[in-house]
Amino acid sequence: xxxxxxxxxxxxxxxxxxxxxxxxxxxxxxxxxxxxxxxxxxxxxxxxxxxxxxxxxxxxxxxxxxxxxxxxxxxxxxxxxxxxxxxxxxxxxxxxxxxxxxxxxxxxxxxxxxxxxxxxxxxxxxxxxxxxxxxxxxxxxxxxxxxxxxxxxxxxxxxxxxxxxxxxxxxxxxxxxxxxxxxxxxxxxxxxxxxxxxxxxxxxxxxxxxxxxxxxxxxxxxxxx
Amino acid sequence: xxxxxxxxxxxxxxxxxxxxxxxxxxxxxxxxxxxxxxxxxxxxxxxxxxxxxxxxxxxxxxxxxxxxxxxxxxxxxxxxxxxxxxxxxxxxxxxxxxxxxxxxxxxxxxxxxxxxxxxxxxxxxxxxxxxxxxxxxxxxxxxxxxxxxxxxxxxxxxxxxx
Numbered sequence: 001x002x003x004x005x006x007x008x009x010x011x012x013x014x015x016x017x018x019x020x021x022x023x024x025x026x027x028x029x030x031x032x033x034x035x036x037x038x039x040x041x042x043x044x045x046x047x048x049x050x051x052x053x054x055x056x057x058x059x060x061x062x063x064x065x066x067x068x069x070x071x072x073x074x075x076x077x078x079x080x081x082x083x084x085x086x087x088x089x090x091x092x093x094x095x096x097x098x099x100x101x102x103x104x105x106x107x108x109x110x111x112x113x114x115x116x117x118x119x120x121x122x123x124x125x126x127x128x129x130x131x132x133x134x135x136x137x138x139x140x141x142x143x144x145x146x147x148x149x150x151x152x153x154x155x156x157x158x159x160x161x162x163x164x165x166x167x168x169x170x171x172x173x174x175x176x177x178x179x180x181x182x183x184x185x186x187x188x189x190x191x192x193x194x195x196x197x198x199x200x201x202x203x204x205x206x207x208x209x210x211x212x213x214x215x216x217x218x219x220x221x222x223x224x225x
Numbered sequence: 226x227x228x229x230x231x232x233x234x235x236x237x238x239x240x241x242x243x244x245x246x247x248x249x250x251x252x253x254x255x256x257x258x259x260x261x262x263x264x265x266x267x268x269x270x271x272x273x274x275x276x277x278x279x280x281x282x283x284x285x286x287x288x289x290x291x292x293x294x295x296x297x298x299x300x301x302x303x304x305x306x307x308x309x310x311x312x313x314x315x316x317x318x319x320x321x322x323x324x325x326x327x328x329x330x331x332x333x334x335x336x337x338x339x340x341x342x343x344x345x346x347x348x349x350x351x352x353x354x355x356x357x358x359x360x361x362x363x364x365x366x367x368x369x370x371x372x373x374x375x376x377x378x379x380x381x382x383x384x385x386x387x
Contacts, residue, residue, distance in 0.1 A: 193299035
């Protein structure tokens with residue numbers, strides 16, 4: 001068996017730059033240039049890659065084969081990503097409300113933070129604000145809100161089409177979470193962390209919330225791949 | 226063939242840089258408690274992804290989510306009580322399953338909150354490191370408290386990183 005594989009190993013050794021059967025696999029031609037390991041996925045639009053970026057002097061990876069992210073810093077690893085992560089934080093500053101068409105969807109009038117490209121906020125006073133996920137991953141979502149006249153229903157929906165229906169009555173599979181403000185004029189909140197897929201749409205979905213208040217806020221942060 | 230073998234080996238070795246989805250258990254709708262304790266049960270499994278959690282439902286013991294890998298994870302539990310206030314909490318590795326979450330060993334308490342009025346949902350959220358074998362429970366106040374049954378009742382645990 002060894003006699004059979006030995007010639008193949010020698011050929012592969014030349015192609016890959018060197019194989020030490022006991023401890024090391026070497027890739028490259030001994031020159032300063034990028035070195036790439038690519039996953040061949042066949043007839044699809046992209047192949048994931050691992051790359052030694054020679055100019056940047058770091059290992060990188062890419063899920064889509066195009067956009068590379070460094071693997072850690074310095075001489076070692078320490079993680080697959082470098083900060084900051086994508087994050088959107090919106091709130092109301094004497095304004096905001098719920099959509100005039102989508103009457104249970106909150107919209108906000110102030111952007112506190114908008115980092116990265118993994119989340120797209122589509123702001124609309126008629127449709128309410130929609131937060132579209134561009135990259136599959138794990139996201140943490142926090143909302144706070146209130147209703148000055150009574151306890152409020154505060155919720156987060158996922159891919160809902162029932163945008164003028166109280167979140168307590170929409171299809172259960174579209175309900176990410178529901179909480180209540182604990183009384184009239186008493187703000188409440190909800191935080192949820194979950195896997196989201198590219199194309200998913202998150203909305204702050206209530207019952208009746210104040211047309212305008214300064215307690216309404218929403219943060220969505222990508223926390224992991 | 227050999228090149229593919231080496232490539233596969235390399236990709237396997239990079240498994241530490243795993244991509245999503247991470248393990249996640251998402252339970253929805255209340256279904257009472259274990260018959261012998263104050264541990265919540267749930268109606269619907271919205272998600273049960275990946276190998277790093279094991280969800281078990283028992284008519285006597287309530288629902289448990291067992292952690293199968295060392296990880297950073299986020300957990301949230303939302304519930305309510307009709308007709309009054311309720312302690313809504315989460316415990317880890319507790320053996321005081323018929324004790325108010327407010328009175329169990331503090332080392333076993335992930336956190337609890339009070340829903341202030343009848344039928345008002347309250348949520349407790351925690352993000353922390355869990356160890357292999359940890360058992361997470363939605364832990365209430367007493368028999369039938371909290372009592373939420375509808376879609377607003379949620380117990381949701383998601384792995385963030387290893």
